Amino acid sequence: MEQILRGTGQRVTRQRQVLLTELRRMVTHPTAKEIYEAVRYHLPQISLGTVYRNLGVLEDLGLLRRLECGGISRYDGDLHRHFHLQCVDCNQVYDIDQSLVQNLNMDLLKSQGFELLDYKLDFYGLCPSCKKTES
Amino acid sequence: MEQILRGTGQRVTRQRQVLLTELRRMVTHPTAKEIYEAVRYHLPQISLGTVYRNLGVLEDLGLLRRLECGGISRYDGDLHRHFHLQCVDCNQVYDIDQSLVQNLNMDLLKSQGFELLDYKLDFYGLCPSCKKTES
DNA sequence: GTATATGCAAACAATTTGCACGCCT
DNA sequence: AGGCGTGCAAATTGTTTGCATATAC
Numbered sequence: 001m002e003q004i005l006r007g008t009g010q011r012v013t014r015q016r017q018v019l020l021t022e023l024r025r026m027v028t029h030p031t032a033k034e035i036y037e038a039v040r041y042h043l044p045q046i047s048l049g050t051v052y053r054n055l056g057v058l059e060d061l062g063l064l065r066r067l068e069c070g071g072i073s074r075y076d077g078d079l080h081r082h083f084h085l086q087c088v089d090c091n092q093v094y095d096i097d098q099s100l101v102q103n104l105n106m107d108l109l110k111s112q113g114f115e116l117l118d119y120k121l122d123f124y125g126l127c128p129s130c131k132k133t134e135s
Numbered sequence: 136m137e138q139i140l141r142g143t144g145q146r147v148t149r150q151r152q153v154l155l156t157e158l159r160r161m162v163t164h165p166t167a168k169e170i171y172e173a174v175r176y177h178l179p180q181i182s183l184g185t186v187y188r189n190l191g192v193l194e195d196l197g198l199l200r201r202l203e204c205g206g207i208s209r210y211d212g213d214l215h216r217h218f219h220l221q222c223v224d225c226n227q228v229y230d231i232d233q234s235l236v237q238n239l240n241m242d243l244l245k246s247q248g249f250e251l252l253d254y255k256l257d258f259y260g261l262c263p264s265c266k267k268t269e270s
Numbered sequence: 271g272t273a274t275a276t277g278c279a280a281a282c283a284a285t286t287t288g289c290a291c292g293c294c295t
Numbered sequence: 296a297g298g299c300g301t302g303c304a305a306a307t308t309g310t311t312t313g314c315a316t317a318t319a320c
Binding site: 068070071073085088094113114115116117118119120121122123124125126127128131 | 249258261
């Protein structure tokens with residue numbers, strides 16, 4: 001992270017270091033406020049505005065990913081390509097390994113004149129525990 | 136639409152009829168406010184609150200789909216299965232035919248205990264016109 | 271006639287922003 | 296030393312909600 005920040009003329013601050021460290025530790029796809037709470041444990045003076053600003057900076061640099069979950073943003077520090085399943089009952093977000101989806105043929109799109117930069121594949125359904133409760 | 140509404144004990148109002156008709160006519164994946172403007176042309180007294188309420192109702196009934204685009208919702212009246220490409224430059228949303236993505240193997244997920252209800256595949260990149268301007 | 275839907279406006283919640291001060295380089 | 300980053304609080308924006316009235320059934 002430090003090299004990437006410095007490479008773009010931006011500064012390595014304690015707030016950014018702690019934020020990314022905490023996000024990478026969390027496996028729950030936290031919201032901005034949840035990240036704020038986690039970071040505040042180490043930096044009691046940090047503000048929510050700084051969290052939002054730095055989430056934006058780190059997202060632009062590709063150091064984290066933002067998920068759109070029912071109108072609010074959640075964040076993911078795991079950069080290895082994978083998908084998500086959001087439970088429509090408890091709203092928890094689960095990781096789905098990319099290998100479950102085969103033959104995503106990206107090249108075809110480029111032939112239509114689009115410059116393809118990224119993609120997101122999201123599933124919606126019931127997680128095993130909610131599925132049990134439903135019945 | 137009328138049968139589906141009545142089937143769930145809900146009423147067929149002029150607001151709902153015009154809203155869905157207008158949305159189906161629009162090919163631009165409009166926001167709630169854009170839909171409000173279009174509908175207001177026919178129903179000058181309609182309120183934005185009613186538009187939001189009815190977008191929710193019609194979405195729950197599966198009569199339209201909601202897209203999450205950079206923190207705000209856009210709506211799609213085209214129910215045939217297709218994907219979207221959002222231009223990261225002009226933010227326009229383009230339709231991508233499902234046939235461009237082959238072998239999306241949904242069955243594998245179910246074997247892990249999830250009840251799979253829906254999925255969304257979204258691409259991000261540059262549309263042909265923005266791609267030209269960039270270079 | 272009765273319950274649901276509407277219009278209006280206020281409330282809400284997530285996110286952004288302006289500004290004076292602080293800290294990274 | 297200089298400028299980017301921060302904390303704080305206020306502003307903004309998309310969306311939701313309470314309530315009295317209107318309307319579909």
